[in-house]
Amino acid sequence: MKTRSRVHLFMLFALLWGVNVRAQQSLRESYIEEYAQLAVAEMNRSGIPASITLAQGILESGNGQSELARKSNNHFGIKCHSDWKGAKVYHDDDEKGECFRRYDKPQYSFEDHTDFLMRGSRYAFLFELDPNDYKGWAKGLKKAGYATAPEYADRLIKIIEDEMLYRFDGGAALTPAVAGGTGPVLDKKGRPVTNARERFVLRRVQSEGTRVAFVLFQKGDRLEYIADSLHLPSAALLQFNDWTHEVVVAEG
Template sequence: MKQLLFIISLSFFVFSCGSKKTVVTKKSKREQTEAVIVEKKTPEKEVESTTAPSALTSTEAYIEAYKEIAQKEMTLYNIPASITLAQGILESASGKGRLSVEANNHFGIKCHTWTGAKIYHDDDKKGECFRKYNSAKYSFRDHSLFLTSRKRYEGLFDLDVSNYKAWAKGLRAAGYATDKKYPQKLIGLIERYELYKYDDEVLGLNPSRRKFNTEEEYLEHVVAKGDTLYNISKRYNTSVEAIKNANNITGSNIAIGQVLKIK
């Protein structure tokens, strides 16, 4: 009887040991499988780098960037490309000024009746309102519309479109700028960078055959009803004596239709 119990106990012990060994083996296999899964990595997606467009670094770069736009405006609105470019260079500091960089406003045109986007900038007064454009080309177009839609500038379009000197002086006389040296600044830029050649291309002229008038340039004013030497002098920011001297007038009488030279 004792021997039988001993045999049964021994069998139970052996069976128990075998069962534990099997459990350990299965656990080991599962741990190895899990380890393989953890070590498997998905490669990260590469991120492409982007480079912001570089700002214009020189006046030459400004001219190259906008000469074709200025020529298109000349074709459509009869404004010399040389004048448009020179004004853009002067007003925007060759594209580096705040208004041109942040608002694409290359001509310093203020809001007036503008209902579009705006930017505020210190000019003659603190925090003045200026127009803001989505693209520089819209600034050039608005410049053309600004000149062609205002009565004060209509005299400009009686001038020879190839005569940039007369246009420069005409802008000042019409009140575009308060700086007395504004015409000389425009003319200086046009001649320094040979901007007149872009006018010649539009007009189909041979640049080498362009005739530069070394004599002093004059504007012309056709006397209308109600004109006097005094109010004409105020309109063109000159003096009565200067008008009389330029036109060999001794008295104060002028006739309707008379053409006066304005220095």
């Protein structure tokens, strides 16, 4: 009887654990969909890889569910520091009642995260890295003291690779064959992506120091189809290409 009870308890815990994992994954996917456009916009403004911005936001805000993110729109755990003149909120962290920055909306948190890294002299060396070197950025942030957790860089890298966030950096995830204009796009496990996505050819180009990702597509493809195939928000494609919601693209 005791053995059977233990088995039932184990099965219950396993079920609850599985439900929680699926819920967290759903929250993470929603976070990426909602904030990818902001991360890409900040990358274009500063050179900070969008994958790094998204991974930090996911990690620091708990997929957007932390109290600091929900109540104060602070997605990156940035503390007040002596030069902060904006709104403040007090929250227990490494010490009790620490001062954190509060924002009116998430967009301002993303913008301030960029400014915080660009202004900080200890982060200056990061901007000398290859723009697609998300591993270098992750390790550099840890080295510069952005976070105290020993595994901080590894956790960022795992999030980026698990969720393929490098796709927002302008093509860093492509295989050499794809980068050259031929070959399949790969999924998370390195398998060729079939059906809709296999018709897209991704390339990476350097243009005046800016990363630009572009797509070759077929005549008649609609915005929603392209966005879904590339795992990008439709709004991001609209912004980057000056399109309208009713666009039907020409070939190429």
